[in-house]
């Protein structure tokens with residue numbers, strides 16, 4: 001386990017909890033005192049402040065990177081040198097070029113690589129994705145994903161050089177990959193339009209942003225991210241399809257509401273701003289945030305030598321989309337998503353389908369009105385004219 005901070009705690013807990021046969025055998029971090037405490041808390045038998053020593057340990061099969069964004073590259077290089085499989089947290093790189101370099105070196109070395117995008121693995125998301133793939137909502141036209149909270153917990157996130165950006169690189173990476181899963185990973189992201197601004201915090205990076213990503217089918221992904229949202233961690237997704245709709249609330253209002261005047265219930269949930277009054281506890285964050293299912297997929301595939309659902313290639317595509325968003329936020333124009341390495345389809349069918357009503361007309365829409373009558377909107381195949389049929393009850 002590289003890192004002994006916030007995400008390393010979640011990862012270690014989820015890993016050791018999930019199958020019980022997985023074990024964090026050694027942890028690395030720069031601060032020995034924190035590291036010792038971390039290892040005691042999560043029963044990790046060995047620790048070191050030497051990153052290479054942790055990676056090279058003969059006990060280690062797979063390295064998990066839970067380090068600040070600027071250290072992902074160094075950690076991955078050590079894994080390549082040691083020939084160890086590697087799982088890296090999000091974002092893969094601080095930009096697409098860095099992500100591509102990391103992708104290239106792990107693929108050239110032939111080592112197992114997984115991109116730890118936990119929010120693609122929440123139980124709700126996995127079930128929704130399966131329904132979408134089975135055709136439950138038809139063709140996806142629009143996927144909206146929102147992640148907002150009051151801002152990250154460590155100093156390095158706020159430094160644009162170390163983090164690579166602000167709320168986009170930190171939070172939109174999740175939203176982009178969630179939407180990409182719904183729209184289809186083999187559908188090419190074509191261009192992006194983005195608003196980003198620094199509204200509240202005294203930083204060089206953006207603390208609020210909204211982005212649109214247009215895909216080759218015509219489908220649109222929309223992300224909304226903020227580091228200044230008050231009230232906790234808001235994680236919501238909406239997917240629209242030609243035959244259905246999905247709304248998911250992953251975190252803030254999941255059906256567990258508690259009122260506590262004294263606020264003595266203990267830890268409420270990630271980024272909760274209060275422990276009293278109306279609070280929204282989360283039953284088990286390891287499950288609700290996707291960590292258990294993510295490590296299950298990663299380690300099962302590591303053992304079977306097959307690719308996991310989320311790989312470094314996905315991390316690279318996400319970085320390329322974010323780069324286009326940053327360019328668009330500056331130019332205020334749609335900017336192309338530059339993918340020098342595209343592994344999906346080159347040709348896709350457009351979303352629009354013509355439905356025959358009869359030999360003369362296409363069906364546009366049918367609706368029952370309050371008086372019980374039914375109106376049918378038709379389009380003449382030859383002339384393009386619209387007409388309505390109104391059948392009284």
Ligand SMILES: NC(=O)c1ccc[n+]([C@@H]2O[C@H](COP(=O)([O-])OP(=O)(O)OC[C@H]3O[C@@H](n4cnc5c(N)ncnc54)[C@H](O)[C@@H]3O)[C@@H](O)[C@H]2O)c1
Nearest residue numbers: 003004005006007008029030066067068069089090091154
């Ligand atoms: N849901 C998620 O997937 C999720 C959530 C939070 C963070 N993350 C990612 O995990 C990574 C780590 O974030 P975190 O929240 O655990 O951060 P953190 O600050 O809580 O922990 C960082 C760890 O890295 C160690 N470290 C080693 N060298 C360091 C250096 N030079 N500067 C700073 N720290 C150093 C620290 O000692 C600490 O143990 C980031 O890439 C972040 O984007 C992912």
